[in-house]
Amino acid sequence: MSNVIVCFKWVKAEDDLRIDPATLAVDLSKAKGKISDYDRNAIEAARIASESAGSETIALTFGSNDAKTALKDALSRGPKQAFWVNDVSAENADGFVTANMLAAAIRKIGSYSLIVCGEGAADTYAHQVGPRIGALLDIPVISFVKEMRIEGSRLYAVRKLEDSLEQVEADLPAVVTVLPEINPAPIPGLKAVLEGGKKPVTEFKIQDLDLEDGDTSRKTDVVSFKGCSMSRKKILINEGDAKEKVTALVAALKKEGVL
Amino acid sequence: MAGVYVYSDNTELCGELIALARTSEQEVCAVTMSDQQGSELAKYGPDTIFVLKGQNHAAESYSGAIAKLLTDQDASLFLAGATVRGRDIAAQVAAKMKAGLISEAGSVNFCNGKISAARYMYGGLTEQVEEGKGLTVITVPSGRYAAVNNDSVKSVVVSMTVDTDPRIKITGSSPIVKEGADLSKAGRIVCVGMGFDKKEDLVIAHKLAEALGAEVGCTRCIAEDRGWMPAETYIGISGAVVKPDLYIALGVSGQIQHTFGVRDSKIIVGVNNNEKATIFGVSDYGIVGDLYEIAPLLADAIKNI
Incomplete structure (x- = not known):
């Protein structure tokens, strides 16, 4: 079997977002980057799939210069090499642009039997890039997968729908989007981290890719981006011993009409 | 015919999308893959119900057929229910049509011929409003809009045979046994x-x-x-x-x-x-x-x- 390519996204850690309580303006400049949480499970799923099939795992991302750290992190999780579409437009890309870039990079990589994506990204949680890639490459897509196995050139998967589990199969090459529950995402050990820094990274620029006019322009305009005010009372009951705190809480909940 | 096209494998949610589509003051067309759902949707009063009939019973295998229908009919908007199937179909349709997709929109607004939608990002810490350019695809979760029974419109039912993707095969399905509470x-x-x-x-x-x-x-x-x-x-x-x-x-x-x-x-x-x-x-x-x-x-x- 040929390569398993896992796509991942380098996102801003939401815990570092700063929101001005008065204007609701969002400050992302202090936010550290991280591999999108769900993509960590996807990287491990790809590693397991390629190990069982005796093939190689390749990590692929579309990101700006910021994503450099991401590549080392991703490579410490098992993939043998990484490809990086490096363009600043990644910071403002929508699903249309991202899928165009990744699909074009996958075509350039050429040899693949399985593309693995997380079900959604931790920042946008838009669930669209995986199925879009399948449509662009004209290969089957199986989304929201919680179990999968490869036998020869056929993929057997269990999808999780709202009320049912569905057994689905398709010939490879195919795209799967995986749920985090497919497998844990182990934290890489020191040795793996050191090795990750030495693995090869191939960088693509947009002009290296075979793209059509318009493929690099967003399809939706962002009209506004602001913080949501969680209008909670934030009353901290911190006075007295445990019993007094509980009494105060019960009184408050009665007053709220929820007891 | 031009207009807003809606799809959901969840019939109630499809009713909600029809009610939302009505606010556009455009033609409202529902898309389904079964005669049974088609007849159930009639009570919500879409102008037209397109019943697509293909060989493969996997809903996702209709993405190409839906994209072709939207193109042939010159649709202005495709609204899909944000279920597992709906998200998958919406993204594939959007890719095939080179269209934008606004996922999991909490609210959708039609204003001066433009369509905009608000969605949460960063786990609900932030909200982004996006405006579509050209044909746009939007997914909407259930419960955002109320389905309305509408007897005043007698829906026209159009059945058509379409090509489905034969490559994906559903071989079984089992209900999720809810071990915990709902x-x-x-x-x-x-x-x-x-x-x-x-x-x-x-x-x-x-x-x-x-x-x-x-x-x-x-x-x-x-x-x-x-x-x-x-x-x-x-x-x-x-x-x-x-x-x-x-x-x-x-x-x-x-x-x-x-x-x-x-x-x-x-x-x-x-x-x-x-x-x-x-x-x-x-x-x-x-x-x-x-x-x-x-x-x-x-x-x-x-x-x-």
């Missing part, structure tokens, strides 16, 4: 977080829940990492999204992937021994204290009301 309908929820030291201690949460007549949920780490509770009972952006009157978080740190799932609760109570825990920033009432001490006291106090 949290989405619970009026009161006690949530178990990583502040619990061992599985046996969950009895503390269950006793409090019993006193309250509440269901017990948990955070993703409790279900996925520790395996102490069924996956169906974890609350958060990728798990159950709940809206009880009373939500009590025991030993929950309050990461936003979790709190996204409880944001529509009426009253949120956090109990955590760390005064700086994020949960207190999203709680109505917080008790700084040891859950092992607070929860039993709270259970007793509630029993004595």
